[in-house]
Amino acid sequence: PYSDDDTDEAIATFDALGDRVRHLHVQNRDADRTMTLLEDGDWTDYRRFLPHARAVGFDGALCIEFTAGIVPAEGEAFDLSGVLENAGLDRRFIERLWNA
Numbered sequence: 001p002y003s004d005d006d007t008d009e010a011i012a013t014f015d016a017l018g019d020r021v022r023h024l025h026v027q028n029r030d031a032d033r034t035m036t037l038l039e040d041g042d043w044t045d046y047r048r049f050l051p052h053a054r055a056v057g058f059d060g061a062l063c064i065e066f067t068a069g070i071v072p073a074e075g076e077a078f079d080l081s082g083v084l085e086n087a088g089l090d091r092r093f094i095e096r097l098w099n100a
Contacts, residue, residue, distance in 0.1 A: 007045040011052055021058060025065040026094070035066045038090045050097045064090045 014021060028041025038046050067086040072078050 005043045007048055010044055010049055014049075014053060014058075015056065019057070021060060023061040023063060024053070024058070025063045026090075027064070027066040035068055035070055037068045037086060037093070038064075039093045040068070046093070047097065050094060051100065054098055062094060064094075 026038060026044075026046065028036050028038045028046070029043045030036050030040070031042050035041075038044075064087050067083060067090050069079060069082045069086050
């Protein structure tokens with residue numbers, strides 16, 4: 001389910017769709033819409049959403065769609081190594097929540 005800045009709505013939509021959900025694209029942003037690490041953003045509280053998805057039986061794919069640094073600030077160069085490092089941080093965050 002797509003929802004920006006409302007974790008309760010995202011959970012309700014996810015529950016309404018039930019077992020028809022096959023994959024999730026995860027991303028997070030802060031209040032000014034800048035992409036952040038999953039655990040740092042204001043849009044979705046993944047500490048609530050991901051354990052809920054697992055508890056109700058979701059076993060599909062998770063895709064880290066965007067991560068911090070994927071879009072450089074104006075005038076800055078794209079930093080691939082930084083983006084890959086951030087994706088790794090997001091992955092470890094997801095794994096901690098999923099395996100808790």
